[in-house]
Amino acid sequence: MKSICGVEGVRAFGIKEGKFGLALIKASGAAAGVFTSNLVRAPPIILMEKRIRNGCLDAVIVNSGCANAYTGEQGYNDAVRMGEIASRELGTDPDHVGVASTGVIGRYLDLPRIEAQCHRIAPLLEHSHQAETLAARAIMTTDLTEKHALIRGDGFSVGGITKGSGMIAPNMGTMLAFLYTDADVPASHLSSTLKQAANRTFNRIVVDGDMSTNDVALCTATGFAGSVDYGKLSRALEECCRMLAIQIAMDGEGATKLLEVSVLGAPSEEEAATVARTIVSSPLVKTALYGEDPNWGRVIAAAGRAGVRFDPDAVDLRISDGTSSCPLVCDGKIVVDLAAAKKAMQGKKVIFLLDLHNGPGSATAWGCDLTEKYVEINGRYTT
Amino acid sequence: MKSICGVEGVRAFGIKEGKFGLALIKASGAAAGVFTSNLVRAPPIILMEKRIRNGCLDAVIVNSGCANAYTGEQGYNDAVRMGEIASRELGTDPDHVGVASTGVIGRYLDLPRIEAQCHRIAPLLEHSHQAETLAARAIMTTDLTEKHALIRGDGFSVGGITKGSGMIAPNMGTMLAFLYTDADVPASHLSSTLKQAANRTFNRIVVDGDMSTNDVALCTATGFAGSVDYGKLSRALEECCRMLAIQIAMDGEGATKLLEVSVLGAPSEEEAATVARTIVSSPLVKTALYGEDPNWGRVIAAAGRAGVRFDPDAVDLRISDGTSSCPLVCDGKIVVDLAAAKKAMQGKKVIFLLDLHNGPGSATAWGCDLTEKYVEINGRYTT
Numbered sequence A, B: 001m002k003s004i005c006g007v008e009g010v011r012a013f014g015i016k017e018g019k020f021g022l023a024l025i026k027a028s029g030a031a032a033g034v035f036t037s038n039l040v041r042a043p044p045i046i047l048m049e050k051r052i053r054n055g056c057l058d059a060v061i062v063n064s065g066c067a068n069a070y071t072g073e074q075g076y077n078d079a080v081r082m083g084e085i086a087s088r089e090l091g092t093d094p095d096h097v098g099v100a101s102t103g104v105i106g107r108y109l110d111l112p113r114i115e116a117q118c119h120r121i122a123p124l125l126e127h128s129h130q131a132e133t134l135a136a137r138a139i140m141t142t143d144l145t146e147k148h149a150l151i152r153g154d155g156f157s158v159g160g161i162t163k164g165s166g167m168i169a170p171n172m173g174t175m176l177a178f179l180y181t182d183a184d185v186p187a188s189h190l191s192s193t194l195k196q197a198a199n200r201t202f203n204r205i206v207v208d209g210d211m212s213t214n215d216v217a218l219c220t221a222t223g224f225a226g227s228v229d230y231g232k233l234s235r236a237l238e239e240c241c242r243m244l245a246i247q248i249a250m251d252g253e254g255a256t257k258l259l260e261v262s263v264l265g266a267p268s269e270e271e272a273a274t275v276a277r278t279i280v281s282s283p284l285v286k287t288a289l290y291g292e293d294p295n296w297g298r299v300i301a302a303a304g305r306a307g308v309r310f311d312p313d314a315v316d317l318r319i320s321d322g323t324s325s326c327p328l329v330c331d332g333k334i335v336v337d338l339a340a341a342k343k344a345m346q347g348k349k350v351i352f353l354l355d356l357h358n359g360p361g362s363a364t365a366w367g368c369d370l371t372e373k374y375v376e377i378n379g380r381y382t383t
Helices: A043-054 A072-090 A111-124 A129-138 A187-200 A230-250 A269-281 A283-290 A296-304 A338-344 A372-379 B043-054 B072-090 B111-124 B129-138 B187-200 B230-250 B269-281 B283-290 B296-304 B338-344 B372-379
Strands: A011-017 A020-035 A056-066 A097-104 A147-152 A157-163 A176-184 A216-227 A258-266 A316-320 A325-330 A349-355 A361-368 B011-017 B020-035 B056-066 B097-104 B147-152 B157-163 B176-183 B216-226 B258-266 B316-320 B325-330 B349-355 B361-368
Touching: A011 A111, A011 A129, A020 A043, A020 A072, A020 A111, A020 A129, A020 A176, A020 A187, A043 A072, A043 A097, A043 A216, A056 A072, A056 A111, A056 A176, A056 A216, A072 A097, A072 A111, A097 A176, A097 A216, A129 A147, A129 A157, A147 A230, A157 A216, A157 A230, A176 A230, A187 A216, A187 A230, A230 A258, A230 A361, A258 A269, A258 A283, A269 A283, A269 A296, A269 A349, A269 A361, A283 A296, A283 A361, A283 B372, A296 A316, A296 A325, A296 A349, A316 A338, A325 A338, A372 B283, A372 B372, B011 B111, B011 B129, B020 B043, B020 B072, B020 B111, B020 B129, B020 B176, B020 B187, B043 B072, B043 B097, B043 B216, B056 B072, B056 B111, B056 B176, B056 B216, B072 B097, B072 B111, B097 B176, B097 B216, B129 B147, B129 B157, B147 B230, B157 B216, B157 B230, B176 B230, B187 B216, B187 B230, B230 B258, B230 B361, B258 B269, B258 B283, B269 B283, B269 B296, B269 B349, B269 B361, B283 B296, B283 B361, B296 B316, B296 B325, B296 B349, B316 B338, B325 B338
Parallel strands: A056 A097, A176 A216, A258 A349, B056 B097, B176 B216, B258 B349
Antiparallel strands: A011 A020, A020 A056, A020 A216, A147 A157, A157 A176, A258 A361, A316 A325, A316 A349, B011 B020, B020 B056, B020 B216, B147 B157, B157 B176, B258 B361, B316 B325, B316 B349
């Protein structure tokens, strides 16, 4: 097991037919969710924001290929019906079914197809590695790989699958993430824990700066492992979300490299996160990464427009490939060893460490390079 | 005359040697400036913010190829010396010389080269179309065309040259713009007029969302035309800035199309501008533009994350090629005529008109498409 089926009480399956996928996950328990803060919210998001207030879920149904976004009242009714389709097949309460959609905006759901797919896979749900992988694949759109994480805690587990590759600049949950734990924890606690974890992980990845209309992360606690230390659960959930978030950044549309930016010495954690997000979002930093050009000037220039106060003449900036690191700027002075800096740009992962020397706040954000492939993928998406 | 030499009292010349250009413009009069709001400011910006308080300029010296940014105390002294070089050649007060730089960040100025170039071109300054064109070319970096504008007012003129192609998301002036008018107007009035004009024009173009460390717009009033109606001057200056700003957007790095987004019905002009800027900045809108894909869902999704309140179910969205327009969304309902919408995407200029129906505020922003060429240009810039 590598993800959700590593958690007791979770069964899953998925199917993908061309662009159109469907995943079903059955797991009963206390549940919490975080949602996109885009003003334009897809009907399944509007539905789930209400439904999650029940504090429990029995199952989740997710389709890919059509986002059911900007589809108004019909879209809302379709989302409700999609949940009913799952509840009928699984014999659960329709009010306890999670519904999520991802794909093209402004198109209506093909409910007959979803009903047929659901009918085919409902009998196949199982607690296996193959099943969790099929579910993770079914929710992919422009993703190239399925994304999963499993954290073995102290007597409990936290596992999740996610998808996302473009339109990634979440500010709540990310595209779609489905998290499970066998810990026994009330929905209210799960909710605050999930919010903090999402804020430090999914909300700190940027592929292209476009926030989706459909971002959602749902977490269900099956309770099979009994009561646990909340601090440990919180750390495990955050670790699980971080592993998933980094996989989204690595699989950013057209990406060839992962970019990690750690900012320290900011007045607060939120301000450190703002600077880190601004740097990983910068098209000039992203193209320099692609060109393996240690253009630290673009990193400093991006930090300077983040809206956070610091003294540009007092900062330290280092670059690292994850194994060794070298200084670029020290106390505001340029100290680049160009050969070493270029070498650090050549790996699959490039890390910038920026110390603002202006407080105790630190945060890390993740992104990827901007390549011709991103343009190609998005210039021809709907057609 | 097409630009600055259309204004009485202005003489110019420029030279370009490989990546390294130098322009000299001589014109005496009341002067005002607007500058980047990036926290990381290049030394010439720091120098000019102080110097412009004198309220007058006799000349401007501008080099391209090296931004003299993040160069600390040495960079500041170099900027002062660059001004002195011009003042010696032109026989003017060094405190009345404008200094600007554009190019790679983190490199020191090659003052001997600048001195030699200045010495060569100072005797050649003239009031001619050829001279203004050479000056406009000398300040180009990744720009493909020189950019100029001339407005003939009621008994006065306003002309300008500008440069800028990448790192364009100004929030004050834009990259570099040099504006001249023969109107007789005090520096204090020129300053407030320039601020408003820049805010409505240069601050509303986005090529890549990266704000430069070197943005500056300087305006000098030579007074040759005597006193004028301030309202008319203000409108002419804004029109001149708009013409220059649109040329920057059209010449965005790798761009093939101009994107114009007009937002109306916002609570205020500033909020309309925020929505319009968010849309023209969206990588997904920009790539759809490149792919000639009328993906209006991305336009609405970008509007939704701009942080401005409106009812997504009440908006109107139209697309136009500048000659005919067709509806995409009407009262929040999808009404796309796909063939007509696709046709509207095929020209060199694509206009979206978004009515939020939530107030009297309106604003227009300009951008361009995101192409493989942008990635290519910026992946290999420093090397």
